[in-house]
Amino acid sequence: MRHIYLDYNATAPVHSEVLEAFTAFYRERYGNPSSIHWAGRRVKGAVEKAREKVALLLNCEPVEVVFTSCGTEADNMAVKGVAAALHDRGNHIITTRAEHPAVVNSCLALESQGFEVTWLGVDSDGMPDLAELEEAITPKTILISLMLANHETGVLLPVREIGEIAARRRVYFHCDAVQAVGKVPVDFKGMNAGLLALSGHKLYAPKGIGALVVRKGVKLAPLIHGGPQERNRRAGTENVAGIVALGKACELALDAMTADMRRIAALRARLEEGLMAAIPDVRVNGGRERRLPNTTNLSFLGAEADSLLLNLDLAGVAASSGSACSSGTLKASPVLAAMGIDPARARGAVRFSLGRETTEADVDYVLGVMPGIVERLRKGGAR
Amino acid sequence: MMKNGKHMRIVVAMSGGVDSSVTAALLKEEGHEVIGISMQVWDHSRFKGEESFGSCCSLDDIHDARRVAEQLDIPFYVVNFEEEFQRLVIDDFVAEYFRGRTPNPCVRCNQRVKFELLLRKCMELGADFLATGHYARIERDVSGVCRLLTGVDRGKDQSYFLFTLTQEQLSRTLFPLGGMTKGEVRRLAARFALRVAEKGESQEICFIPDNDYVRFLEEERGPGLLSGNIVDNRETVLGSHDGTYRYTVGQRKGLGIAHPHPLYVLRVDAERKEVIVGERAELASEGLTAGNINWIVAPSASPVETTCKIRYRHHPVHCRVEPLREGRAAVCFAEPEKSVTPGQAVVFYDGDVVLGGGWIE
Numbered sequence: 023m024r025h026i027y028l029d030y031n032a033t034a035p036v037h038s039e040v041l042e043a044f045t046a047f048y049r050e051r052y053g054n055p056s057s058i059h060w061a062g063r064r065v066k067g068a069v070e071k072a073r074e075k076v077a078l079l080l081n082c083e084p085v086e087v088v089f090t091s092c093g094t095e096a097d098n099m100a101v102k103g104v105a106a107a108l109h110d111r112g113n114h115i116i117t118t119r120a121e122h123p124a125v126v127n128s129c130l131a132l133e134s135q136g137f138e139v140t141w142l143g144v145d146s147d148g149m150p151d152l153a154e155l156e157e158a159i160t161p162k163t164i165l166i167s168l169m170l171a172n173h174e175t176g177v178l179l180p181v182r183e184i185g186e187i188a189a190r191r192r193v194y195f196h197c198d199a200v201q202a203v204g205k206v207p208v209d210f211k212g213m214n215a216g217l218l219a220l221s222g223h224k225l226y227a228p229k230g231i232g233a234l235v236v237r238k239g240v241k242l243a244p245l246i247h248g249g250p251q252e253r254n255r256r257a258g259t260e261n262v263a264g265i266v267a268l269g270k271a272c273e274l275a276l277d278a279m280t281a282d283m284r285r286i287a288a289l290r291a292r293l294e295e296g297l298m299a300a301i302p303d304v305r306v307n308g309g310r311e312r313r314l315p316n317t318t319n320l321s322f323l324g325a326e327a328d329s330l331l332l333n334l335d336l337a338g339v340a341a342s343s344g345s346a347c348s349s350g351t352l353k354a355s356p357v358l359a360a361m362g363i364d365p366a367r368a369r370g371a372v373r374f375s376l377g378r379e380t381t382e383a384d385v386d387y388v389l390g391v392m393p394g395i396v397e398r399l400r401k402g403g404a405r
Numbered sequence: 406m407m408k409n410g411k412h413m414r415i416v417v418a419m420s421g422g423v424d425s426s427v428t429a430a431l432l433k434e435e436g437h438e439v440i441g442i443s444m445q446v447w448d449h450s451r452f453k454g455e456e457s458f459g460s461c462c463s464l465d466d467i468h469d470a471r472r473v474a475e476q477l478d479i480p481f482y483v484v485n486f487e488e489e490f491q492r493l494v495i496d497d498f499v500a501e502y503f504r505g506r507t508p509n510p511c512v513r514c515n516q517r518v519k520f521e522l523l524l525r526k527c528m529e530l531g532a533d534f535l536a537t538g539h540y541a542r543i544e545r546d547v548s549g550v551c552r553l554l555t556g557v558d559r560g561k562d563q564s565y566f567l568f569t570l571t572q573e574q575l576s577r578t579l580f581p582l583g584g585m586t587k588g589e590v591r592r593l594a595a596r597f598a599l600r601v602a603e604k605g606e607s608q609e610i611c612f613i614p615d616n617d618y619v620r621f622l623e624e625e626r627g628p629g630l631l632s633g634n635i636v637d638n639r640e641t642v643l644g645s646h647d648g649t650y651r652y653t654v655g656q657r658k659g660l661g662i663a664h665p666h667p668l669y670v671l672r673v674d675a676e677r678k679e680v681i682v683g684e685r686a687e688l689a690s691e692g693l694t695a696g697n698i699n700w701i702v703a704p705s706a707s708p709v710e711t712t713c714k715i716r717y718r719h720h721p722v723h724c725r726v727e728p729l730r731e732g733r734a735a736v737c738f739a740e741p742e743k744s745v746t747p748g749q750a751v752v753f754y755d756g757d758v759v760l761g762g763g764w765i766e
Contacts, residue, residue: 329529332482336440336530399529 072269093221147309175308176317185214231264424538505675506748568762633678655744695763
């Protein structure tokens with residue numbers, strides 16, 4: 023059976039050059055970067071070189087990059103670390119229900135410990151109201167946590183404007199950029215963010231490596247205590263090969279992103295428009311203008327997402343309906359609910375996310391199988 | 406089994422146990438396109454009793470099912486029916502106890518979840534059949550009418566739990582283990598080298614892993630709501646109790662009353678919060694009425710002379726079934742029968758053929 027992977031927002035295959043950098047590193051080097059001897063030095067140098075490559079892609083200083091085990095850890099570290107560092111100054115956090123669970127559940131955990139969280143609404147395009155954001159800020163506000171690109175819809179938030187508000191009101195802005203890095207240009211300095219999270223495996227690096235960018239001077243308590251690694255921000259022996267791989271992935275993204283994304287955007291348009299032309303009652307969820315070039319979230323009215331996805335899988339097509347739950351079961355999307363999308367439409371929502379290995383033939387294969395699947399489901403399952 | 410000489414797409418409801426795993430392995434060996442599905446019906450983290458019980462429907466069992474599916478190299482999915490299971494099975498289970506009845510959640514689950522929601526999911530996947538590991542048989546005649554029969558292994562027969570199935574449901578269902586004994590199934594599990602071959606039987610109520618249904622009911626509704634008196638048939642108060650739902654008809658233990666003769670629960674009256682007890686002879690009934698009768702094949706004569714089971718572990722007894730209006734029926738036993746329990750199912754058997762059944766009122 024043909025296998026077509028259209029779930030790049032869940033994870034991406036490791037780029038061959040990244041894999042080569044990763045395995046070559048482990049073949050040749052094994053030292054602990056904290057060691058003073060030659061074995062440690064050889065590794066320490068590679069880690070710092072990788073840090074520079076990450077900083078180059080994100081337009082930040084290398085010293086601002088803190089390597090973590092994943093994007094979720096970076097988000098937890100940002101939200102909980104600011105809360106722990108600034109709880110004497112204030113206990114108020116602003117975010118939305120459309121954020122990734124790494125942020126939403128971190129905020130919920132803080133809420134249960136006595137922090138106050140303002141859950142801003144988002145409109146049907148997935149956008150928060152910036153006037154509402156500004157009004158929500160109080161003298162007790164210590165953090166605004168808003169994402170750059172939404173994981174389910176691909177919608178891009180106006181982070182530059184959000185950062186301006188945060189800077190003007192002297193509140194930290196944490197930007198969850200996990201879905202954005204490698205897909206659209208990310209300008210850490212330009213967006214006035216205090217913190218920014220990314221994840222390696224979304225940009226063709228292996229799983230198990232992420233980073234939190236922490237602007238110089240930002241007060242942040244560590245999540246993990248231990249040795250003095252990562253300038254006391256994140257203890258634990260570094261995932262050195264993962265770090266090297268992330269550096270390589272960032273280097274490749276810097277070179278290829280513009281061309282890749284132009285090609286991928288054209289494929290996304292072919293898929294989206296093709297499906298809407300071939301199948302009646304298909305709706306795009308989220309604003310279509312400011313969106314990741316690789317993502318489309320489509321509701322097939324009158325069909326259930328999990329049945330659509332299972333049928334697609336049986337036909338060899340990997341797609342998803344938002345964030346995959348740990349047990350592998352499907353639940354209604356909190357992102358679409360936050361956007362006020364009616365539950366019947368949300369239940370039929372499927373996310374296709376394309377990437378660098380996606381071809382026109384892949385898209386055409388999906389255009390070929392999808393109408394029959396939707397038709398069967400709309401007829402109630404009769405074969 | 407072939408359809409027009411072609412291999413079929415068959416969904417197997419996989420619980421992670423031996424029976425459903427062997428079912429999947431057999432169908433795969435026959436060359437069908439087999440898809441495994443586990444239903445997640447309740448959230449194991451909600452369990453508040455003592456820790457460390459193995460349980461059906463928990464994530465551990467879903468994990469086992471997934472690993473078997475990997476071993477068989479078949480696609481495997483988990484469908485989440487937690488909300489539906491709560492509404493259609495658990496809420497009903499609790500409400501029945503609080504009405505003074507003794508419910509049977511496994512029949513409800515088969516009726517409302519497994520052969521309704523899951524079967525619909527199978528059809529949505531373009532499957533020809535849903536197969537389960539039940540010990541029961543389905544026979545199809547040339548005109549397409551399906552008959553439900555007991556499993557060949559009389560000790561494992563599960564046809565009692567399947568009396569609600571309609572022709573529509575039966576026509577899309579397979580029970581590949583119906584003609585086998587448990588011993589044969591275990592040997593097959595060993596031959597297929599299934600990792601669950603040595604696994605024990607699942608417990609009775611999957612959402613109550615410690616089997617302490619009183620704990621479960623009191624967590625759902627609060628303790629002490631139906632505490633009251635234990636009385637005899639003449640309304641003489643013999644003692645008190647902590648909740649009518651702790652008692653079921655025919656129960657002898659746990660009454661805590663000193664009496665010259667052994668006492669048994671005769672009835673449970675939730676409205677008056679009374680448990681009515683009496684001597685063994687008083688347990689006998691001439692008959693019962695049942696509601697929501699389902700006939701698997703419509704009876705040709707009326708009344709029907711047949712046999713029935715009034716609980717799962719019961720040997721069929723002779724009876725006469727007289728259909729009443731609104732899907733009800735009067736059942737008259739040939740010999741008085743002990744412990745007729747409202748909320749349980751009465752299932753009619755003609756030899757090894759299941760004619761139908763209903764809910765005891």
